[in-house]
Amino acid sequence: MNYSQNDIKFYIGLFPSQSVQNDTVHLIPSFGNIGIIETNEGLVMFDVAIKQFGPRNYKKLRAITEKQIKYVIYSHGHFDHCFGFEPFITEINEKGWDMPEVIAHKDALKRFTKYQLLADYHEWINTQQFASIIGKQENVIDPYNILEPTIILDGENPYRFQLGEIGFELNHDIGETDDSIWLWVPEKELICAGDLMVSSYPNVGNPYKVQRYPKEWALAMEHMLEKDAKYIIPGHGKLIEGKQKVREVLEITAEAMHFVHDEVVKRMNEGKWFEQIFHEMLEIYPDKFKNHEYLKPFYGDYRFAIHAVYRLYHGWYDTGNPTDLFPAKSSDIAKEFIEINPPEMYFNHARSLFENKKYQLALHMLDVVIQGQDSIKKELILEALELKYKILKKKVNEEPSFIVRNILNNGAKQLKSKISSLKKI
Numbered sequence: 108m109n110y111s112q113n114d115i116k117f118y119i120g121l122f123p124s125q126s127v128q129n130d131t132v133h134l135i136p137s138f139g140n141i142g143i144i145e146t147n148e149g150l151v152m153f154d155v156a157i158k159q160f161g162p163r164n165y166k167k168l169r170a171i172t173e174k175q176i177k178y179v180i181y182s183h184g185h186f187d188h189c190f191g192f193e194p195f196i197t198e199i200n201e202k203g204w205d206m207p208e209v210i211a212h213k214d215a216l217k218r219f220t221k222y223q224l225l226a227d228y229h230e231w232i233n234t235q236q237f238a239s240i241i242g243k244q245e246n247v248i249d250p251y252n253i254l255e256p257t258i259i260l261d262g263e264n265p266y267r268f269q270l271g272e273i274g275f276e277l278n279h280d281i282g283e284t285d286d287s288i289w290l291w292v293p294e295k296e297l298i299c300a301g302d303l304m305v306s307s308y309p310n311v312g313n314p315y316k317v318q319r320y321p322k323e324w325a326l327a328m329e330h331m332l333e334k335d336a337k338y339i340i341p342g343h344g345k346l347i348e349g350k351q352k353v354r355e356v357l358e359i360t361a362e363a364m365h366f367v368h369d370e371v372v373k374r375m376n377e378g379k380w381f382e383q384i385f386h387e388m389l390e391i392y393p394d395k396f397k398n399h400e401y402l403k404p405f406y407g408d409y410r411f412a413i414h415a416v417y418r419l420y421h422g423w424y425d426t427g428n429p430t431d432l433f434p435a436k437s438s439d440i441a442k443e444f445i446e447i448n449p450p451e452m453y454f455n456h457a458r459s460l461f462e463n464k465k466y467q468l469a470l471h472m473l474d475v476v477i478q479g480q481d482s483i484k485k486e487l488i489l490e491a492l493e494l495k496y497k498i499l500k501k502k503v504n505e506e507p508s509f510i511v512r513n514i515l516n517n518g519a520k521q522l523k524s525k526i527s528s529l530k531k532i
């Protein structure tokens with residue numbers, strides 16, 4: 108499948124700022140986006156984006172307006188939405204302005220504590236998930252440097268406030284995270300959605316990350332639909348404009364989330380294990396979702412969402428085969444295969460699978476050689492590693508999902524260094 112490089116460019120905020128409603132509502136593109144609403148008493152800022160984009164975003168804001176920031180709202184506590192505040196706060200200090208109110212859902216605070224607990228782990232995992240776009244982790248997040256919320260929402264009722272002539276309403280819904288809030292500005296017919304809308308298939312079931320909530324995601328879309336908005340500033344991607352467009356995007360996203368949730372649940376109730384559910388779900392995936400511009404799998408992915416629903420309701424024993432309960436080490440299993448057949452047989456078979464474009468099966472065969480390598484001559488191991496590298500790179504080219512491509516590319520990178528160190532021996 109071919110995918111557009113533009114999709115990922117828009118996702119990470121590489122497009123010009125957008126302004127609507129007589130230049131009083133602005134989308135500052137970033138990783139994630141910043142929404143700005145101007146009032147006659149100052150600015151409401153929805154998200155502050157990733158730390159490394161802070162200086163760039165500050166310049167962009169000040170090219171648009173000189174007004175003071177009165178409110179900062181965190182759509183949720185993720186690192187790409189709450190850590191780019193420094194240049195804005197430096198300005199406030201230099202000008203002697205009052206600090207803004209900072210609004211967050213109460214569970215965002217738990218997330219910040221978790222970022223500190225798991226700082227090293229997150230560094231390790233994010234350099235994989237975002238391998239192709241981020242640099243050093245210290246530019247991405249400093250879990251000990253947080254702009255602390257001053258207004259903490261429990262999410263039970265909408266929270267309303269007024270700034271100048273404009274009223275603001277914050278609502279809590281669950282989707283990508285349990286700490287998300289979205290903004291409704293009736294006078295501007297505007298929703299700031301945070302990552303409840305990311306201009307891709309929703310990021311539900313990300314293979315690296317904790318549980319997400321497909322059913323509640325659908326409900327969030329339906330709550331937004333009630334507002335009949337004309338604009339959505341999404342957490343990632345371009346402004347969504349026009350009542351009809353907004354309605355269509357929210358409706359199809361809700362429908363896609365209901366679909367994956369309800370169909371997986373149905374199969375769980377039929378007593379099916381994960382493998383069967385997964386392959387059945389791939390077969391019944393409707394074309395209207397597959398081909399929709401807002402459900403492209405370049406970030407979130409339908410295949411991930413199937414996992415998300417299953418994991419929401421099920422434990423880790425997911426095959427129904429007791430062999431898999433406490434499996435032997437994969438290297439020990441591979442060695443047993445090599446006991447019964449020479450490794451060349453597995454390699455040659457992998458190569459013919461590769462030639463017939465059966466890449467996934469070829470990988471399984473190659474792993475017998477690679478994992479069982481102790482008793483195998485170096486030349487064959489090298490050939491197996493090189494073929495695996497080639498297959499991973501081929502899969503990258505056919506893969507629409509940014510996250511899957513990063514996983515495959517990371518694997519290929521590790522193989523490359525294994526190959527070069529083996530060649531030196």
Ligand SMILES: [Zn+2]
Nearest residue numbers: 139187302342
């Ligand atoms: Zn985000």
